[in-house]
Amino acid sequence: MTSRPPPLGTAATLARFALIALPVLLLGITFAYVRGWLDPTRLTxxxxxxTLQATGGDHPGYRRNHAKGVCVTGWFESNGQLAQASKAEVFAPGRTPVVGRFALPGGNPYAPxxxxxxxxxxxxxxxxxGQQWRTGMNSMPVFPVGTTQAFFDSLQASRPDPATGKPNPAAQQAFFASHPxxxxxxxxxxxxxxxxxxATERYDGLNAFYLVAADGTRQAVRWRVVPEGVTPAPSAGEGADYLAQDIEQRLAAxxxxxxxxxxxxxxxxxVDDxxxxxxxxxRTLEAGTLVLDRAVAQNDxxxxxINYDPTVLPQGIEISGDPLLPARSAAYADSYLRRTGEVNSLHAAQEPRP
Incomplete structure (x- = not known):
């Protein structure tokens, strides 16, 4: 006895289901790969x-890196100098709103x-x-390492020794010796x-990106922001939280x-290191002026x-082949899910029960 093909309506339904199920299956496989479930030895x-959490300590609700910070708002005033190099709207003459965050590296929100x-x-x-450009910059001229594995190794070398509560100098020296x-x-x-x-710092993007013009021309760039006309601060701040106090006072003026x-x-x-x-x-061009006019405590x-994922880019800016960029994106996403989940759990626990 031979089986008959399904009715036409059923076949169309199965085909439609396959079209839906295949992307979902692929997404699931991709997610499992990123999480390391398919290869437990892979760096994820x-x-x-x-490792960031083990180094910085357990601080629910905070970022696992750059945990201590302050929100700022303002705008970017483009002078149009990059409009020919990039089709991104942000570089056309005019003003683009900005939400920023000053921070310290590390996972301890209470670090001095x-x-x-x-x-x-x-x-x-x-x-x-509606398109966004997100970027994270630091007040140093280069990143210590050029690969994700080397960055992970540096984190491992910086983990506190259980006996002392501080990083093991021998482990750190060994890491630097093996990474020229x-x-x-x-x-x-x-x-x-x-x-x-x-306010007195220059902040460098460190990673390279590509500006893409309207005609498709791509040029590799690195960016930075350089302070304008800032009154120098004292040689040292007072107290554990002087940076937030200083920026709030300056912006109030x-x-x-x-x-x-x-x-x-x-x-x-x-461009990949x-x-x-x-x-x-x-060659360096001035693209315009970043203006910050308000500071707000980061908790509110x-x-x-905001997850400051450096791979969130508008049309006209593209990532380079730098392996740190996708690694940062994935790690930021994992950190974001953890801290938002912790905040939601805390809020749920505080809600009055009926």
Whole structure:
């Protein structure tokens, strides 16, 4: 007895189901791969964020890195100088609203401000068409390493020793000895000192991206913001939280400004390795002015629920082949899901029961 084919209506239904199920299946496989379920030995975002958490301590509801920070708002005033190099609306002449966040590296939201010499600035530009440009920048000239595995190894070397509660100097020395690419960063950090103000810092994007023009031309760039006309702060701040106090006082007196600069790579410059600086003679254009006019505590401010994923880009800006960019994106997403879940659980526990 031979089986008959299903009625036409049933066949169409099965085909439609297959079209729906296949993408879902692929998404599930991709998710399992990213989480490391298909290969437990593979480096995953979960492992990176777990290590960040082990280093910074258990602080539910906070970012696993750059946990201590303050929200800021303002706008970017483009001068149009990059409009020919990128079709992104943010570079057309005019104003784009910005929500930013000053922060310290590390996972401890209660760390004293003088504990590290690095300051960070994350920004979200929202174009009139709804597209966003998100970027995270740091007050250092290069990233210590150029690969995700090396970054993970550096986190492992920095984990507190259970016996002392502090990183093991021998483990850190061994890491740096086995990673000669950290030499440029180490040369900088030897003379770096914790500044007394977020406002006086230059913030570099470090990773390379591509600007894409309307005709499809792609040019590799790195960006930074440089402070304009800022009164120097004292050589050292007072108290554990002087950075937030300083920026709030400065903004209460008036807006603060930074010039957004774009540096273009020459052929042969490394665009996939954030540990390597470009020569100082590379062509640089001023794209406009970042203006910040308000500071708000991060627990209630507009930056609280923003994931400053550096791969969220408008048309006209594209990621390079730098392996740190997708790794940062995945780790940021994992950290975001953890902290928002913790906040939601806390709020649910505090709600009165009927």
């Amino acid at each position: 975002p979960v492992k990176i964020v777990d 401000d003088n504990s590290v010499p690095i300051r960070s600035l994350a920004l979200r530009f929202t174009q009139a068409d 690419e950290t030499a440029a960063f180490l040369a900088w950090v030897k003379t770096a000192k914790p500044s007394a103000s977020f 008036g807006p603060l400004r930074w010039t957004l600069q774009m540096t273009f790579a020459n052929p042969g410059d490394p 954030a540990s390597k600086a470009w020569p100082v003679d590379r 401010g507009p930056c609280r629920d």
